[in-house]
Amino acid sequence: MTAPASATEAQARTLAGYDRASALRQVHDRDWVLGGIGGEPAVLFDLGCGIGQLLQEALERFPSLRLAVGLERSEHRIAEAGERLAAHGPRVRLHPADLTEPPALPERADVVTMTSVLHWLHPYEERIFAWIAGRLAPGGRFLLTTYHPARDGDGFGGEDEIVREALAALGIAPAAVPGLFATHGVLPIAVRTRTPGGLEELLSRHFTVDSGAERAARVSVADARQYEHFHAATFGDYYARLVAPERRAEFFTAVGESAWRRQRERGRVSDMPVRLWRLAPRTDG
Ligand SMILES: C[S@@+](CC[C@H](N)C(=O)[O-])C[C@H]1O[C@@H](n2cnc3c(N)ncnc32)[C@H](O)[C@@H]1O
Incomplete structure (x- = not known):
């Protein structure tokens, strides 16, 4: 048995x-990431949005957001995100998606965020980089966090x-x-997670690095x-x-x-x- x-x-x-x-x-990274968003974004995509915490804060912080889109592979997480964000009604759209085979979306984004996710896409990171570069509106930015043990x-x-x-x-x-x-x-x-240098080489095929900041992530x-x-x-x-x-x-x-x-x-x-x-x-x- x-x-x-x-x-x-x-x-x-x-x-x-x-x-x-x-x-x-x-x-601890959430405010740091949202602080890197300038101006008044209208459309934001959060890739690997988990339970929707970043989307929730972004919606509260940026009244200019008319659409916040979350893509996420885990059905349990996306269901939890749906409950968390229900109060925002049509400002939110959540899609079950595998980021190694990104879906077709009609909108373009002013901001794309992806936090604590990239290592799970290895070795297919470049697929999502190409997709993001093609989905950003003019002047749009991609904010990415990566850990480097x-x-x-x-x-x-x-x-x-x-x-x-x-x-x-x-x-x-x-x-x-x-x-x-x-x-x-x-x-x-x-x-x-790749090394910072290896990742920069991969990113630079699709993006120019506006700025990069690094700090310590300590777990106790x-x-x-x-x-x-x-x-x-x-x-x-x-x-x-x-x-x-x-x-x-x-x-x-x-x-x-x-x-x-x-x-x-x-x-x-x-x-x-x-x-x-x-x-x-x-x-x-
Ligand atoms: C460590 S969590 C980060 C969640 C959130 N972005 C945050 O910063 O708290 C990683 C998330 O990426 C999602 N994920 C991993 N691989 C994925 C894939 N191939 N496609 C879509 N989502 C994926 C996981 O389900 C999980 O919710």
């Missing part, structure tokens, strides 16, 4: 609890390291972990459970599939404990640069 899923496994499956989890990291020789960094420690607690030797990732088709997040937690919850809401079962279904509850617990150990030893769980890119479409072809 199959054991019933733990609360965290069920949460990871639907990416639930993002409202609370995002307070640890992603929420330091990488080791195996390409591991950021969350990969916390997962490697959790797997060690489950009896998997650290040296075996890169092979385990490869066997399960799990690309280290530190590879998915009050206990192991809080990080277990953050991991499930942010990474879903991306890493959990590295272990057999009957060990997944144990895996999520070990991730929380590994993060909590870091918190006690270093005063934080993680610390990495986050970049805000402000981009204009290239006009030279």
